Amino acid sequence: MSALLTGLALTIGLTAMSPTGQAASPASGEPVRSCASLPELTFADGTRVTGAEETDAICHVRLLVPGSVNIAVSLPAHGWNGRFQGVGGGGYAGVLTPPDAAARAGYAAAATDTGHTGSPLSGAWAWSPTGMKQDLITDFAERSVHEMTVKGKAVTRAYYGTAPDHSYWNGCSTGGRQGLMEAQRHPEDYDGILSAAPAINWDRFIPAELWPQVVMRESGHVVSSCTFEAVNKAVVAACDGQDGVTDGIVDPRTCRFDPSKLIGTTTPCGTVTAEDAAVVKKIWQGPRRKNGSFLWYGLTPGTSFAGLAGSTSTGQAAPFPITADWFTYWLAKNPDFDWRTVTTAGFADWFDRSRTEYHDVIGTDDPDLRAFRDGGGKLVLWHGWADQLIFPQGTIDYYQRVAARMGGLDRTERFARLFMAPGVAHCSGGPGAAPVDPLAALVKWVEEGKAPNTLAGANGELTRPLCRWPSVPRYTGHGSTSDAANFRCAAAYGPQRR
Structure with a gap:
């Protein structure tokens, strides 16, 4: 059979059947075809399924997009929750890690190496003696994640016989930047985006x-x-x-x-x-x-x-x-x-050169999120105040510019909220309380309309509410200072904000 999915023609050469040979209900959360059959999928742009194997109750699929973008898709063999999750990378990316943790949580999930291989700490892949590899740079900055999302959803639909009900992005650092690039350039890809310690302003903070x-x-x-x-x-x-x-x-x-x-x-x-x-x-x-x-x-x-x-x-x-x-x-x-x-x-000369050459490519700081907002998208940002790699002030600066562009903080908070985590280092660590399950808060916002006023934070036995910017957690003066129940969100200077 064939289907048109987000402008991409996906041709499937098999009848949608369950692994036992019986037609399956798309709403059952069970696959309608075997994992081993997925290499028979073909894509109009030449993308190939290079492998599909079920291990540990997860269908592991590999795809190769023309231009050397590798994609890993992990699909629950049973109990799919009807959701798709894009999982972000770190540093310069370059590695392909199957998003099995998301699949074990019930999501159909995808990840990408962003079009090159190597250590996430190495940026040498972008250079050659004859000039910068612009195609690889574009893949790293933007194209790979969009391709991963479109192809990952297509494989999900083929496997379960129905498209995901909702799609979410989940990433920190480079993964956080990737999520914001999706909101800015491909606002239709995700219903909800979780962006932690985002590597936006790349051309300046790097x-x-x-x-x-x-x-x-x-x-x-x-x-x-x-x-x-x-x-x-x-x-x-x-x-x-x-x-x-x-x-x-x-x-x-x-x-x-x-x-x-x-x-x-x-x-x-x-x-x-x-x-x-x-x-x-x-x-x-x-x-x-x-x-x-x-x-x-x-x-x-x-x-x-x-x-x-x-x-x-x-x-x-x-x-x-x-x-x-x-x-x-x-x-x-x-x-x-x-x-x-x-x-x-x-x-300053080096700094200005970085801005001139790479801002439009990888700055990822466009504050105009109207298309994402108007499509019903929801954005949760969080950043640790003790981030030792990505300066948290840059995320606040971006959020302030979003608020200015989108009509003020009150209007912005209808679809996008920022939470600062005192004492938390890059993505995790430090003496502070990091968000426990911010993705769950995002899902509740998207699917139930319940916007998070705080994120639950913890560090061992220490629990704290993480307040939406610019509020901060203040001790009420009663009870244990390790218990979040004894803190309220208040203005940094001024009356409490609830």
Whole structure:
């Protein structure tokens, strides 16, 4: 049989039958054909099913889209919940991990390598001696995820005999950026998008990640991890209780800490110097032009320096690999480039080059979400305040611009909400409470119309409500400070907001 699905002609050469040979009801959540039969599917654009095998009650399907985009689809052999889930990647992607966790939760799910293979930390694949590989860059930035979504839904329909009732995106970091690209460029693909710590503003935050290393090089020494840890302990000691609770969690919006106060302080690794304090101050400040004007954000006080200002055990500088490759292959376009030639005085030139060449390709910061909103789409964003890799201020900046474009915060919250997680690092980790099951909150919003006022957060025995921006959790003054029930969402400065 044949069907037209989202503009793609899908030709199926088999009768829709259950694995036992009996016609199955599309609403049963059971397949109408065998997993082994799926390689017989053909696509008008030349996409091929390269493999299909059922293992551990999951039908694992592999597809190859012309242009080298590989897709993995995981389909529950029994008990499909009628939903499709697109699962995001990380870093530069380049790996194909079957989305089995989503399938075990009842979803038909898909993932992609985004059109190239290699370590997610390596961006060398985009470069060649004859020029940048624009097709691969486009696949990575946008095309692969849309193809994955369309083809994944087509395979889902072929297997179960019916299209998904609802489709959801779930991703963090690069996966968060991919979800927002879908909302901006392909708003019809998903009913709900969960975007965590999104790698949007890619053309700006990626070069900004090198700033800590450039600052340290110009200071004449690499600040030790021990000294950085001492600084963060001092930040916590000074700012922890400002929210009314002493729990090791810092709200950077209210923390005003001057690192110069630590000069002369003795630490397990020596005495904090004026040079150490100056480095910390510049890292927190973020990259600037020669005249001191803003380029991008820096790390928030209390956030780990290990990712962007890391060093080796021998005290050598250790730039974050994703950023080092961005300068080497995407900006300098020279595999022999030495990042140490980048200076604070010349940093703006590199930053501007990144914006000029790649903003339209991978900036992923278009605030016009009218098509997504008008199609009934719902968006849940969340970001940890202690993110050591992607500056959380960039996500807030984007959300503010969305609100301005969409008619104000009240109107924006009808379809898109942002939740900030104090003390939470990149996607997870840190002393704060991370969202427990934000996808469930998104599903409830899409399917029941119940918009989340908070997200449930937890870190071991610690539970906290994660409040929608710009509200923050405030202790009521009664009961355990580890129990979310004893916190309310309040304005950062002002009366409570419920």
